[in-house]
Amino acid sequence: MYKEYTTISEIADPLLNVEQVADAHYMEIVEIELSDGSRKRGQVLMTSSGKALIQVFEGTEGIGIGQARVKFLGRVMELPVSPDILGRIFNGSGVPIDGGPEIFPDDRLDINGNPMNPVARDYPIDFIQTGVSAIDGLNTLVRGQKLPIFSASGLPHARLAAQIARQAKVLGETETFAVVFGALGITFEEANYFMAELRNTGAIERSVLFINLADDPAVERIITPRMALTAAEYLAFTRDMQVLVILTDMTNYCEALREISAARREVPGRRGYPGYLYTDLASLYERAGRIRGKKGSITQIPILTMPEDDKTHPIPDLTGYITEGQIILSRQLHRKGIYPPVDILPSLSRLRDKGIGKGKTREDHSDVANQLFAAYARGREAVELATILGEASLTDTDRIYMKFAERFEATFIRQGEYENRTIDETLNIGWELLRMLPKEELKRIRDGYLDTYYVQIKEAAAGVQEG
Amino acid sequence: MVMNIEKKGVIFSVNGPVVIAQNLPDAKMYDMARVGTKKLAGEIIGIHGSAVTIQVYEETAGLQPGEPVETTHEPLSVELGPGLIGNIFDGTQRPLDVILKSSGYFIPRGVEAIPLDRTKKWDFKPVVKIGIAVQPGDVLGEVQESTTIVHKIMVPPGLSGTVKSIKPGAFTVEQTIAVLDTPEGEKKISMLQRWPVRTPRPYVRKLNVDEPLITGQRVIDTFFPIAKGGVACIPGPFGSGKTVVQHQLAKWSNAEVIVFIGCGERGNEMTDVLMEFPELIDPYTGEPLMKRTILIANTSNMPVAAREASVYTGITMAEYYRDMGYNVALMADSTSRWAEAMREISGRLEEMPGDEGFPAYLGSRIASFYERSGKIQCLAQEDRQGSLSVIGAVSPPGGDLSEPVTQNTLRVVQVFWGLEDRLAYKRHFPAINWLISYSLYIQNLESYFKENVGFDFSDLRALAMRILQQEAELEEIVRLVGVESLSFKERFILEVARSIREDFLQQNAFVDIDTFTSLQKQYLMLKVVLVYYQEGMKALDQGLSLRDILSIPVRERIGRIKFVPEDQSSKLKEIISEIQDQMKAKMRGEVESNV
Ligand SMILES: Nc1ncnc2c1ncn2[C@@H]1O[C@H](COP(=O)(O)OP(=O)(O)OP(=O)(O)O)[C@@H](O)[C@H]1O
């Protein structure tokens, strides 16, 4: 009943041209049967009367002209879903690889999804306590947010993401997050690390994993995150769950996209990446959020490694233009032995201000955060000046700021991998640091809070610490 | 006459949003087409022999060669009439709340939704009498569209005659409210007009701009003001504050109608506006902000061809309210996404690419978009003026301003607010770099500021700017040789510059008392800081030490001037005299101790 063709006319990995095709559907899925009986899958990238251009997910290795049979399946790529996907591990194209049974689906969902109607969205406002001060205090994560980690090779992004997954909770609620994990071209070790983490904490029961490893087909990476996000949408909006999606490493995804674009000889955009990279990434990252009147939510933490540690590289750049902030890791802090090495100045959570404050975290949160940012920025400038000209070249005030920056890194940013700080603890550490500064320097803090917190904590600490 | 029944063409090929159709009779450039069995909306953007290129406004997955294509014989147009205000549309003017009701949380393909409600009745009040001769743009009657907007029902362009009948009452947008006797016979007029989005609406002539669009943002109003009818762009890397500034302008600027276009940006940012604007109160009218706002949301994950159209859809509605005599402000966030949509489609057409893959016509498209702004003499017999200010965000890759969209934009706009990540990292917001930004309207607005704010307003601005420039030079020296090499006066300049930055320029959008500052308060705030400067300089001349000047008690109050409530501006004047008194006291003390 499917239309089948042996009319492949041209192969340029990972693409195929098939001729004499009776009207393929754009984006339709095809199955390719090789002469040895093995099968590959692909997708129609362009269709015109009598001709179809196909990208092969597993690559074109072993496909020959005149031998392979191409079968057009008449539908777009779909993910079979049911509550039984929880606790399961799939490969990058959604086939179970954990030895478990086939999924008997409630439904089959188009993995490309449809755009969420902006009117249907509910603004994310629920504070997620990750227990990590650099995030909770300054770059607060909110339920339904998309907040990527910009990392670089050799930095502990996996450990930080695992710590967030382990500790994340919404204050006042008991329900834990269901984790959807999408591995995109990462190593076996890294994937294994996540799996072990999920197993050790028992979270695996509420997780769904899609694994495309470094030695798996690169083109498959185009569909893996779509599989993961389709599973997430199903769990969140059909099954009312709070879902945390971790996608790593988005850089590998973008490389795969570039590879296909180059094979199609498209006009390249910046640094060889296709001109539609922004639109393509947005079609993934925007699949996060909340819906009015629905219980579930999707919080996304994509991880990417910045090529050459460069934030202006198209991959981090376009990601930052789409996501609601970014957590940037710093090689410098990592070298100093500080975990988590969060470079807080260029890091940002755009949803912070609606997720914090009275009744959510604490009334003084926003002011404290702004003041810490400003003071640390000035302290870092002082540190830089001192390294060039010596500490003696600083004004008295700048010397205080320099000390502040050092203490800030050592006590606020630095913490244990298994240390789970409450938001109160985080803010109190913040105030302890702000005490180092003269009161008139604290311009970001409104009068009322200055009286309550600066004075109180200063007095409380005075007896203990001075000397 | 034989009817042509073969009115349809067929799909030949599908490549992303670009579909090529064959044998489509009567295809005309920029006419709309219905593509495929799902009748997806598209626009004809190329004709080569029998091949017709169509950009499709919806996701094309599943389309197949051989499916039917037909043209609607009409260019992409929007509906104009009561019901636009307070509404939210996608890039081709489909109302998103209607789609929500008909199709659920996610937008499926091929949904049709009529922009203006056909059942709602509006109370129409005629303002002309039977027998009057009317011309295009003349107001026939009025409808209270929202609590703040009186919608003027105008004679559509191209039509004139005498009023044959007109009556008050409750009408739907399609019902006839008046009949005109015209040379071509009787014409029925309803409250609904259509206008092709790519064609600017007509007016009599452009006028000089002479009034500021007051935004309540200190760095903008005081240093880099935009005029009513002006054009501004706001480029900056991701996270530097483009959207926040645009939202601030949408909230607090003294335009009467706001059109906000979310062009290829985040869904949640539109939700934010949708949830916040009905709650926020417009300081000028005392009514919720949503009562003056129209939203266009074609977010980054919505179809890219509709994103391309969204800026035209938005500006056509904006022009329509301008034609009624309103001051309209339009924000487009982000014009780069619009340019990228052009690039994406151009790439699929395999056109010859220009700079960075953008089509060669990028510059002319940008220029003609911004050219639709301005203060105008409206088309009408009466003397009526309106204005349309346009503020476009630009998102340069890697924050590099030398890229084509920024460069082409800078060629046509008069105001440049350059955002910088370095400032954003320090949480200096708005992160507008005062050294690179400019406004070419300062001259036009000079007399307005003199008459309405303060006779010395421009002098204060110039002095503050000079201090900031000196700061930049002095900091260079400090970086090379340290602060000791500076004279006391120079060190004092650094302190004052810091005060200008921290106490005046920095403005937190999320703190109630700081989010909006009236021109009067801006003026007094700046005066506080600069009086301190002038008194301090005098004192240094008279031998006071820098430490003395920096330690006068009133400095703590200077650091908190932004928290002085709008209705207590006398406190700012109080601070000014305190500065003078304390400085004098210091000098007396100094003189005494020197004796
Ligand atoms: N005036 C302001 N007051 C306080 N915070 C601000 C202000 N402007 C910007 N911010 C902070 O900066 C963040 C980023 O701003 P915004 O979303 O406007 O950036 P953007 O330039 O639009 O970025 P993108 O190009 O990625 O859309 C905000 O979420 C907010 O935290």
Ligand SMILES: [Mg+2]
């Ligand atoms: Mg923005």
